[in-house]
Amino acid sequence: MELNAFQIGGIIALSFTIGIVTYRLIFGKQLKKLAENANRDIEAKRVELESEHKKKAEAKLLEIREQEIALRLKTESLEEKISELAQEKSDQQTLRSKLNAKLEELDEQKTELDKQRQAITKEYSDILKLSPEKMKEALEAQIYEQNKEELSRLKHQLSEKTESEIHQEASELLITAMQRVTTEPATEATATIVDLPSEDMKGRIIGREGRNIRSFEAATGTTLMIDETPDSVLISAFDPVKREVARIALEKLLKDGRIHPSTIEEAVETANKGVQENVNQLGEQAMNRLKLKPAPKEILTLLGKLHFRLSLNQNSLEHSIEVAYISSMLASELGLDPNIAKRAALFHDLGKAIDHEFEGSHAQAASKILERHNEDGRVVNAVAASHEEVHAESPYAPLVIVADRISAMRPGARTDSLDSYVERVKTLENTAKSFNGVKDAFALQAGREIRVIVEPDTIDDSEAQKLALNLSREIESSMNYPSTIKITVIRETRYCETAT
Numbered sequence: 001m002e003l004n005a006f007q008i009g010g011i012i013a014l015s016f017t018i019g020i021v022t023y024r025l026i027f028g029k030q031l032k033k034l035a036e037n038a039n040r041d042i043e044a045k046r047v048e049l050e051s052e053h054k055k056k057a058e059a060k061l062l063e064i065r066e067q068e069i070a071l072r073l074k075t076e077s078l079e080e081k082i083s084e085l086a087q088e089k090s091d092q093q094t095l096r097s098k099l100n101a102k103l104e105e106l107d108e109q110k111t112e113l114d115k116q117r118q119a120i121t122k123e124y125s126d127i128l129k130l131s132p133e134k135m136k137e138a139l140e141a142q143i144y145e146q147n148k149e150e151l152s153r154l155k156h157q158l159s160e161k162t163e164s165e166i167h168q169e170a171s172e173l174l175i176t177a178m179q180r181v182t183t184e185p186a187t188e189a190t191a192t193i194v195d196l197p198s199e200d201m202k203g204r205i206i207g208r209e210g211r212n213i214r215s216f217e218a219a220t221g222t223t224l225m226i227d228e229t230p231d232s233v234l235i236s237a238f239d240p241v242k243r244e245v246a247r248i249a250l251e252k253l254l255k256d257g258r259i260h261p262s263t264i265e266e267a268v269e270t271a272n273k274g275v276q277e278n279v280n281q282l283g284e285q286a287m288n289r290l291k292l293k294p295a296p297k298e299i300l301t302l303l304g305k306l307h308f309r310l311s312l313n314q315n316s317l318e319h320s321i322e323v324a325y326i327s328s329m330l331a332s333e334l335g336l337d338p339n340i341a342k343r344a345a346l347f348h349d350l351g352k353a354i355d356h357e358f359e360g361s362h363a364q365a366a367s368k369i370l371e372r373h374n375e376d377g378r379v380v381n382a383v384a385a386s387h388e389e390v391h392a393e394s395p396y397a398p399l400v401i402v403a404d405r406i407s408a409m410r411p412g413a414r415t416d417s418l419d420s421y422v423e424r425v426k427t428l429e430n431t432a433k434s435f436n437g438v439k440d441a442f443a444l445q446a447g448r449e450i451r452v453i454v455e456p457d458t459i460d461d462s463e464a465q466k467l468a469l470n471l472s473r474e475i476e477s478s479m480n481y482p483s484t485i486k487i488t489v490i491r492e493t494r495y496c497e498t499a500t
Contacts, residue, residue: 057446066375084441104339181201192235192243193248204252204259205233215261217278219268240308241279245271279304286317290324290342302366303346303351316353319407320346325401327396336395344382347375351383363387428485431474435467449486464489 008368017204124152196202205226206213213224224238226247237243247272253259256267287293306317308380331341346367347370351362354369367384385397392398426449427444432441437458442451452471454464468489475485 009233018492055438076084081235112367152465157459182489192247193233194233194247194254196231196233199231201254202233205253211261212259212264214263216250216268218244219265220249223247224250233287241275241305244308245275248274276301279307281315282307286321286346289321290328290346292343292346294337298369299347299373302353302369306349309352316349320349322407323348326406327399330399331396332405334399336393336399340376340378341396341399343376344379344386344396347379347383348386349398361387361389363389389431424479427479428475431478432471435471437463448484449488451488451490453490453492456491461491462490 034313053094057096077413082451123150123297139278154219202214205216205224207215213226217223220237221239221242222235233244235242235250237246245268249264249267252264252267252271256263268286278301280297283295283302283306287295288299301318303320306320307315309316324342327345328338347366349362349366350368350369351364354362354365363384363386366378370380370383376398381390381393382396382400384390388401423449428443428447429441432438432450436453436454437454439455440453442453443449444451452467454467459467468487471489472485472487475487
């Protein structure tokens with residue numbers, strides 16, 4: 001069957017339609033699926049983008065918050081700085097005000113000083129017309145008058161402080177040291193006397209026209225006093241070693257019986273050698289007794305010579321050894337070197353045996369000799385300062401001073417005549433009674449304390465304190481006394497009534 005053109009066209013159109021429908025049916029699902037997949041991808045991408053944007057927003061917000069905190073801190077810091085600057089400005093203004101006030105005060109002081117300078121210049125111009133002695137007296141009086149109350153108060157404070165703070169400890173140390181010292185009281189005589197077998201010996205000693213006695217005195221450097229006492233001869237000399245040589249030589253001559261210039265010269269030479277050997281032995285024995293290291297021969301000789309010297313009937317060598325023992329014990333109690341203390345104490349009076357070629361006090365002379373022999377510096381300074389003439393550079397110097405006073409002041413160490421003791425006590429009491437307002441005065445404890453009773457209506461409490469100070473100054477300037485003197489001023493007022 002033949003188809004016409006219309007039929008063919010219809011078939012083609014139908015085929016095209018079917019194709020289109022089929023295409024749409026087949027590819028529509030695919031397109032839908034693709035669209036759905038695309039939508040899902042877009043949604044995922046959108047979610048992802050939203051998440052990234054959210055993170056960035058949160059990060060930005062966090063950064064903004066951090067900036068806000070930093071800005072707040074900076075603001076607070078700036079506020080504090082502003083407050084501090086304001087305070088500093090206020091302080092500066094206050095300080096400026098104080099400085100201005102101080103400057104005004106300084107100007108006033110300068111004006112006052114100028115007035116005082118003019119007054120002092122005028123006063124000194126008047127003083128320059130005085131003699132040096134009058135000038136010194138005027139200055140001392142002026143200084144004392146201006147500062148006497150302050151000096152009195154300071155002295156009272158220091159004495160109270162000394163009594164309250166160190167009296168107990170010092171007493172315990174000194175008592176401990178003194179209890180361990182065992183020495184004998186001084187019994188040696190201060191004069192050298194030689195007994196004669198008979199009164200006829202005096203003529204033989206004098207010799208024809210006095211030639212024997214002149215030869216003896218020239219050879220020994222002493223003086224014989226023959227007619228003073230019966231059956232004895234008194235040997236007088238300032239040098240105790242020379243007295244000892246003269247004593248030994250005279251006893252040898254009296255024993256031998258031959259007395260003339262040649263035998264006198266021989267006896268004196270022999271006695272001199274014997275005494276010199278004895279002097280060295282005494283020095284060595286003193287060092288050995290104290291268990292000290294050996295000393296140069298010159299020092300041992302000087303030490304031995306102290307045996308022949310007396311101070312108020314106290315043997316100087318025994319005194320030095322005793323001071324060494326006391327110093328050693330005190331040093332041990334205080335944690336110091338006892339050997340240094342012993343050595344310094346043993347040598348502290350060495351200068352008393354030194355001849356006149358060394359100038360200065362005996363302490364200074366002894367320190368120079370010790371220094372020349374390379375003695376320990378602490379020993380040299382302690383000896384030089386033993387009489388408080390130089391500054392103490394170590395604790396050993398005051399230690400020797402304390403031990404020296406203990407040895408000198410202990411009972412039986414030195415002898416003193418009754419007349420001189422009574423005179424000293426009377427002088428002390430009379431000195432106190434010479435002040436106005438003093439009713440009575442009593443010396444106690446062998447003159448180491450004086451109690452002064454004053455009229456209460458005449459002297460008040462402040463004047464009583466001044467009286468104690470003035471009395472101490474008067475005693476210090478006019479009297480010689482051992483150790484210290486305690487002054488107690490007593491002022492008492494009693495009010496009595498009777499009830500009826």
